[in-house]
Amino acid sequence: MKETMSVSLDLLKKAGDLYVKYDCLIIGGGIAGLQAAIQLGRYKRSVLIIDASWGRSTICKSYHNILGWPDGVAGDHLRDLGKQHVSSYNVSFHYGKIIEVIKSEHGFTVTDETGNQFSGKCILLATGVMDRLPDLPGLLPCLGLTVYVCPDCDGYEISNKKTIVMGAGKTGATMALTLTYWTDDITYINHEQSDPGADLAKRLADKNIAYVNEPIKRILTENEWKFRGVELAGGKRLDADRGFVAFGGNKVNSDLAKQLGVERLENNHILVDPRTKMTNVANVWAAGDVVAHSELVTVAMGEGSQAAIWIQKKLLEMDREGK
Template identity: 30%
Template sequence: MENKFDAIIIGGSYAGLSAGMALGRSLRDVLIIDSGKPCNRQTPHSHNFITHDGKTPKEISELAKAQVLEYKTVKFYDGIATKMERGSECFTITTQNGDLFYAKKLILASGIKDLMPNILGFAECWGISVIHCPYCHGYEVKGEMTGILSNGDIAFDFSKLVFNLTKDLTLLTNGKSTFNEEQNEKFYQNKIKVIEDEIERIEHENGYIQKVIFKNGKEIPLHALYAKVGFEQNINIEDLGIELNENGFIKVDMMQKTNIPGVFACGDNVTMMRSVANAVAQGNFAGAVVNKELSEEEF
């Protein structure tokens, strides 16, 4: 494989593949580097993306990859980018296997790594019945016994979205509640229960919740649990000095540009709006902006 490209895309899921297609259709030499471990790999179905509603994430990404690789200037590298360096004329990417690649532009579509809480059974249910997004998963569990694992203002605001989908709702703060008096009154009016007991484990069958068991021996049945978990970036952005915003996402402008000239970012690593449709849209736009920048430099 050649090692010099117009653009290197780190991350070959929805955002990265979408950017790759936009660049491939513009006759750009592109390398997509991906490890094959997307964050939604155990999610059974993907929703809220027209023409693909209800398909598995793998079905969507495999079809996308096959279509992108029809463009002969796009290449795919199965591996992990471990180092990014900025030179006077190009960027250098070093992989875990020691391979070196060079590019005029970089697109970071590397996603994020979810940080699982220390609750037995949580990780096994993540993306299946422990879910993050009412738009991606809420319709499938509408009207079911549902919990929200969160606390404070974030939990209060999030409960409004979930309450629209089910009235059988319980808030699990996993410790002392930080809701104010007004928020507690609103929960009372809407018959939303608040449980402050600490969680010990989640009982499930193949990732589908049966009940939540607390450390004091209490338990409640649930069919779905929304959870806001922490995360970290999948790649070492410190190599290039890329800035993060106050929420820990890569900071980009309206053109998907980072603070480093020639480096762009798109997908889950830049926004809390985590969905296939959003990642595809951002990747498509980032690819177009990169092509425009290259065209202006070459003209």
């Protein structure tokens, strides 16, 4: 794994033309970005991963549904293994947040928040999604271990367990109803006290889901990571074995896609070709949670590899054309 030096745009000039340094710029060093880098590295391509060092996979303490990890694996550990994996390939890392991306006839130039610039022939956007989480003491150490955000990933973990859903309005109510597939002992705490609507309120009652319309003061834990319930703003304590968070309004990190004119859905997820993972903008690919699909680590891995295969096909075409 190689660290980069900042590159001045002036140093990228050669004979009056923009000299493209990297075959591919990967924006985002999470699961999709790292998997793509592994595949491109095995194609002997020059790759730069630009990582803001913060994302969904940095806060999840354990993923439970990944082949080969029956006891679970922490997101940051998985990322560290990915970085070790790419160390033998022609893959470099730069840590920073990209704020601007420009496309020209020569490729792409990106700029981070401190002014460093890098150029490449292709771009893979693997910028992910960040959950909207409440600022509650004790919450973060539990994430992925005893408190969860994704029913597809971790609904199984609450099977027949007393569970508290911490959420907001309709989003939290919908999550509570979804989780009845695994347990019938659910309490929904509407932390933000936004109205879930009469229909959802009735459905909660029909499913015998206890409903609490009061803010949470703090998370109750054992050994820091074992969720044991919550203390409400009024001082009352509610005990439980597991927790789920469902507030809605998750941040889809597709602002760079917007700059490039990439097509997005109303919820800001990026649309890609199902086969190639390329966007509507030539030589711009996207993979992982930022794409419109179920947000699973295993899906992100597959999309990273899939995008890399088609990036390689495009780079081979560029090689033949002398670009």
